[in-house]
Amino acid sequence: MAAATKTSTTSLAALGDAAVAAVRAVVAASRVCETVRTGELMQSMSKDDKSPVTVADFAAQAIVIHELHAFDASIPVVGEEDADALRGDAEEATQLRQKVMSAVHSLRTDLDEAAVLGAIDRGNYEGGASGRFWALDPIDGTKGFLRNDQYAVALGLVEDGQVVLGVLGCPNLREDLDNPESVRGCGYVAKRGEGCFKFNLDNCESLTKATVTSPPAEEVRLVESVETKHTSHDTSAQIKAAANIKGDSVRMDSQAKYAVVGRGDAHLYLRLPRAGSTHEEKIWDHAGGMLIVEEAGGRVTDIHGKPLDFGQGQTLKNNTGVVASNGVVHDAVIAALAEIYKN
Ligand SMILES: Nc1ncnc2c1ncn2[C@@H]1O[C@H](COP(=O)(O)O)[C@@H](O)[C@H]1OP(=O)(O)O
Ligand SMILES: [Mg+2]
Ligand SMILES: [Mg+2]
Numbered sequence: 001m002a003a004a005t006k007t008s009t010t011s012l013a014a015l016g017d018a019a020v021a022a023v024r025a026v027v028a029a030s031r032v033c034e035t036v037r038t039g040e041l042m043q044s045m046s047k048d049d050k051s052p053v054t055v056a057d058f059a060a061q062a063i064v065i066h067e068l069h070a071f072d073a074s075i076p077v078v079g080e081e082d083a084d085a086l087r088g089d090a091e092e093a094t095q096l097r098q099k100v101m102s103a104v105h106s107l108r109t110d111l112d113e114a115a116v117l118g119a120i121d122r123g124n125y126e127g128g129a130s131g132r133f134w135a136l137d138p139i140d141g142t143k144g145f146l147r148n149d150q151y152a153v154a155l156g157l158v159e160d161g162q163v164v165l166g167v168l169g170c171p172n173l174r175e176d177l178d179n180p181e182s183v184r185g186c187g188y189v190a191k192r193g194e195g196c197f198k199f200n201l202d203n204c205e206s207l208t209k210a211t212v213t214s215p216p217a218e219e220v221r222l223v224e225s226v227e228t229k230h231t232s233h234d235t236s237a238q239i240k241a242a243a244n245i246k247g248d249s250v251r252m253d254s255q256a257k258y259a260v261v262g263r264g265d266a267h268l269y270l271r272l273p274r275a276g277s278t279h280e281e282k283i284w285d286h287a288g289g290m291l292i293v294e295e296a297g298g299r300v301t302d303i304h305g306k307p308l309d310f311g312q313g314q315t316l317k318n319n320t321g322v323v324a325s326n327g328v329v330h331d332a333v334i335a336a337l338a339e340i341y342k343n
């Protein structure tokens with residue numbers, strides 16, 4: 001890799017106050033998640049939709065929203081979690097609540113139960129096409145987190161339906177996908193019109209520019225979900241063949257997939273609805289990651305080539321699936337998808 005030049009490094013402060021607040025909040029939450037993942041506080045439960053949520057999801061949402069509120073209390077938050085499961089005297093709720101408090105206190109001893117539950121529940125905004133709001137996934141890829149695999153703390157700032165700031169904390173991601181010895185704990189921040197930057201989660205004040213890369217067909221690498229319910233692996237194999245993409249395929253949980261495309265380690269991320277799926281993608285699953293890839297010089301659309309529409313409430317109801325790429329392979333992939341999905 002080329003040595004850093006003056007133009008390829010910058011300070012977090014140069015991206016402005018909202019970026020500073022967002023990055024510091026994500027870094028703090030990433031720390032708490034790692035404390036839970038590697039310590040004694042892990043507990044998970046199943047939500048109504050059968051997806052898992054853990055002590056760390058709640059603690060991370062509390063930490064991020066507390067910090068964002070201190071930055072600007074007037075900006076509402078669309079967050080994935082709420083505190084219902086932590087309230088009341090039932091044994092499971094009490095146990096979970098105590099562990100969430102211990103997780104938060106590993107970093108912030110000043111927050112009491114009311115502050116923590118209140119912060120979590122402040123993430124109840126419905127979103128929409130006008131005004132500003134944060135979209136927060138306190139742990140994206142909870143299944144990956146539980147497998148000690150990839151997960152991300154993901155945050156986006158949406159302004160009149162457009163993502164203007166994106167931050168990802170990927171505590172279990174190494175700096176180089178091809179080097180298992182490389183440094184672990186990667187952060188990313190993108191500001192609309194100002195580029196995409198990477199940082200080490202241990203030092204978020206110093207940023208290095210991140211850009212997509214465009215290798216020959218033999219080296220174009222696909223990233224896709226580990227979970228077979230989240231994407232069609234069969235269809236992605238067909239797309240690779242049709243679009244002349246010949247590199248390897250890497251399966252990885254969470255928005256870490258956007259991060260590896262944005263930094264140039266992978267070149268195409270496909271999220272392809274399975275036949276008959278009625279799943280609407282949530283805005284917090286894409287807001288942060290999408291801007292990381294776009295500002296790194298890549299392209300992000302749905303499977304029909306339409307831009308993702310973040311102004312429709314909590315879900316991307318006007319979109320189907322996601323294609324994120326280095327830009328160069330994008331049109332061929334969309335053409336191949338049109339052939340496959342017409343049937
Ligand atoms: N049936 C589903 N189809 C697509 N995505 C899903 C589905 N169920 C949950 N998800 C969400 O998919 C994302 C992770 O998927 P992947 O790791 O495959 O990219 C997460 O945001 C997860 O939520 P969560 O934030 O609760 O982990
Ligand atoms: Mg979830
Ligand atoms: Mg998610």
Ligand SMILES: [Mg+2]
Pocket residue numbers: 057080137138139140141142
């Ligand atoms: Mg989540």
